[in-house]
Amino acid sequence: MPELPEVEVTRLGVAPHLEGRLVDSVLLRRDGLRWPFPPALPTLLAGQRILSVGRRGKYLLIHFAHGTLIIHLGMSGHLRVLPPGTELKKHDHFDLVVGSGAGQQVLRLHDPRRFGAVLWHPNDDGELDSHLLLRGLGVEPLEDGFSGGLLFRASRKRSAPVKQFLLAGDVVVGVGNIYACESLFRAGINPKTAAGRISRGRYDKLAVAIREILAEAIVQGGSTLRDFIAVNGRSGYFQQTYFVYDREGVPCRNCGAPVRRIVQGQRSTFYCVNCQK
DNA sequence: CTGGAGACCTGGATGC
DNA sequence: TGCATCCAGGTCTCCA
Numbered sequence: 001m002p003e004l005p006e007v008e009v010t011r012l013g014v015a016p017h018l019e020g021r022l023v024d025s026v027l028l029r030r031d032g033l034r035w036p037f038p039p040a041l042p043t044l045l046a047g048q049r050i051l052s053v054g055r056r057g058k059y060l061l062i063h064f065a066h067g068t069l070i071i072h073l074g075m076s077g078h079l080r081v082l083p084p085g086t087e088l089k090k091h092d093h094f095d096l097v098v099g100s101g102a103g104q105q106v107l108r109l110h111d112p113r114r115f116g117a118v119l120w121h122p123n124d125d126g127e128l129d130s131h132l133l134l135r136g137l138g139v140e141p142l143e144d145g146f147s148g149g150l151l152f153r154a155s156r157k158r159s160a161p162v163k164q165f166l167l168a169g170d171v172v173v174g175v176g177n178i179y180a181c182e183s184l185f186r187a188g189i190n191p192k193t194a195a196g197r198i199s200r201g202r203y204d205k206l207a208v209a210i211r212e213i214l215a216e217a218i219v220q221g222g223s224t225l226r227d228f229i230a231v232n233g234r235s236g237y238f239q240q241t242y243f244v245y246d247r248e249g250v251p252c253r254n255c256g257a258p259v260r261r262i263v264q265g266q267r268s269t270f271y272c273v274n275c276q277k
Numbered sequence: 278c279t280g281g282a283g284a285c286c287t288g289g290a291t292g293c
Numbered sequence: 294t295g296c297a298t299c300c301a302g303g304t305c306t307c308c309a
Contacts, residue, residue, distance in 0.1 A: 034304090115285065158279080177301090267303095
């Protein structure tokens, strides 16, 4: 579920409930997800104040004075802010309880497939950017530094299809399977084209498309933010109007030709043979 | 360095 | 109804 917009909407949703508050306790309901939970987490965080909630790519970063809690939602994870005592559901793996008394709230991580992660980076372990999982990440697509020029330069000598080039995350972060498909459609680029054979001008168009599509998705998600504190929290995310993703055989919204599905790197790619050359 | 395949998991949809 | 198969929003690890 979570690509960059979903993670950013999650960040916007949970931050007001976390920032400035003291951690009461941490509950680990299993040993870990993709990697083991740091067993010392409850001790490390109890009584500590949350300074801010940030994001790097698809990683959520909960900053404390002495380190950062790194949370990844994997394929199926989501976070909710709930009243204490909320009934536990299957696959609720991790709680961060903040505040005390009537103001207490629980940040709860739910992740059926368990591809997510909860990790701890102590400040005395060096810069957060040098953390093993963060060090190889590309630029943020919504920040300065992301441009068609960057995509163009980074793609020279890359023979992989442009779809895979975007998904790899070492040049630009946060573009997952859905938004890679949608961005390439908006830019009119065939996902199979070798990244290194795409012109500067077409990358300019692609960079704009990526920016616009991610920003639009975040705006749409913003309208559902209160779901993050709903007890029976519905999806919390949003229904994006896709142009090609998950629309195999359906007429292209632009030209009417049936949308095609192919497999690249063991992932589905959806595109329009007419509109994407 | 680059690129491709396998790995990690559960659950929902589909087909016989 | 039951069971098998396929598919899913990520990304690390290993190998050629």
